[in-house]
Amino acid sequence: MTKATARPRRQPSMADVARTAGVSAQTVSRALRDSPNVNPETRKRVLAAVEQLGYRFNNAARVLSSGQSHTIGLVLLQSGGYYSRSAVTAGVEAAAGEAGYAVSIATIARLDTGLMERSLSKLADQGVDGIVIAVPLISVTQKMEDITRDIPTVTLDGSRTASARVLGIDQKEAGRIATQHLLDLGHRQVWHVSGPDEWIEARQRREGWQECLAAAGIEAPPPLEGDWSPGSGYRQGQVLAMIPDVTAVFAASDEMAFGVIRALRERGRSVPGDVSIVGVDDIALAAYCHPPLTTVRQDFYRSGAAAVALLLRGAGAGDSLVTASLSIRESTAPPRRS
Amino acid sequence: MTKATARPRRQPSMADVARTAGVSAQTVSRALRDSPNVNPETRKRVLAAVEQLGYRFNNAARVLSSGQSHTIGLVLLQSGGYYSRSAVTAGVEAAAGEAGYAVSIATIARLDTGLMERSLSKLADQGVDGIVIAVPLISVTQKMEDITRDIPTVTLDGSRTASARVLGIDQKEAGRIATQHLLDLGHRQVWHVSGPDEWIEARQRREGWQECLAAAGIEAPPPLEGDWSPGSGYRQGQVLAMIPDVTAVFAASDEMAFGVIRALRERGRSVPGDVSIVGVDDIALAAYCHPPLTTVRQDFYRSGAAAVALLLRGAGAGDSLVTASLSIRESTAPPRRS
DNA sequence: GTTACGTATGGCATCGATAACATAGTCTCG
């Protein structure tokens, strides 16, 4: 080991590398990046010096002088329940990482405008180059406008800010697919357990359901609102169990769907014998619980990745909503002959 | 507005604020942070100027001059299946946020030493002040040693690096609790569907199971290895279904447990009538699927938070393993009289 | 044989905040 042990632990800087390699700091900088004009021989010397000293560039300095943080911020909701969360995260991180970007996260405990403002501020303070909001925007304040004006932002739901581009999975389509499947089986009416009304996803799925029923000339029954959790599905399932002629239910999430199923069975209704149920998400358990759940699968991973692409490559790639597809399992069947 | 509108959109700097407030930049800096010695009057002027200009501090500059990034890195596994992931993330982010730290994430696609090295490098390059590894370390390379020597690191499983402090949920305890519950019900033998062997969590749960059986004077049957997913549980469940005298199974995750249940039922074994099953995690669906699953609940959120505390407050808080508790539901029952 | 241009490299200012030191006042106490 040639390294002096005197200095306790200062990270070597570019100047140190330059000295070791016998060139200027500027040349080191060039050699370590693009650099159309660096002698291959020189570059080799520089890289050797880097290796020898264990040099690691200082991100802060780089950001300060270049003005680019190469970091994008991701706003998430803390709620453990919502399945798409981790898939979106993974997609964002993968796409960002591939482009050489880091991902910094800001979690909000619940849907709240104040918390949202604070998260965006936090990310803005960190100097992120772009922001992906994976949470529905319930309202857009002046402060949020200010931030998203300066920093490119993509929201993953259908809400719109002045400057935020919008990307999202086509949630209406999910509602339509699910409902149509039940109608195709022969059901005359389809009930709906929706997500919380603040969620644009929830509203869109509900609209898809309504439109599909309307197209079939059916008047939609009042939707029952849940909060995505199995427990809320269970509670609304208890309500549904008291209504005699329910034969088909579309739940806005798989977890709620299983809650509904449990409530119905406890009240003596069989699934799919008496009632057919469709969920949304296609969580891993959907195929293994009892009964295996028919559900609408959506590619959140891809959607997260697309958000980043949109952010980095600017417009262009955009607007292509990731589409939904139906996984048909045993929780749906034709209605019993009456 | 005294500011010239010529400059299109440069973020205002501290100097600008100082000028507007009629003080020096240093005073602004002091006013905006701790600052025991700033005249309240002056501070008010500064804050007014900040407000007026829409000043937002430049993180990179702050990091560069202070040497502290106020960011901690979090290493995650991309696998959607593993439930604890999002809970840990939330805990880490909450605790970090409270302490004024940002969280930067690095996801690895699978357990692989090379990928792990790259993630750590990435985080080190970003200049994080600390790292939380929420993934089992299958092996520790020289490079990883180098990085974790410079940067305080906490791993959330039981593995040890030279300098990484270790925090973790007591996984052995989880295995013991689950197994003991089954023995207490009167079962004479408990089978085990484990997680992948690279996971320390999996090994520890298996050890807990083995020790518990040993303490009861029972020779443990060979464990069946899964990968945490419902599908792997299903496949091992098919194996179990072919063995006549299986009456109790401990699965190392809830998702695998449901896979096992499905396979057993398809082969005509009822749960809990013929076979009792215990899982681990207490996912939201555990209480609502059929049958409701008896499972070992562990507080991953708290564990993530504890990791951050350990990182920031140094030692001291440490070593308190978050403990496990049993949620008893309908998937377990005494064995049928034979 | 100049002019013009391309390549490889070095020098210096700069990004924006902070640390360390310096400097006026103000207060306290023997």
Add this chain to the structure above:
DNA sequence: CGAGACTATGTTATCGATGCCATACGTAAC
């Protein structure tokens, strides 16, 4: 009432990399 301590503020150097401009040397062109 002058020394020492404390308060509030300003000055200057510094963190580490990059942008811009300058320079030295070839080399192709007219």
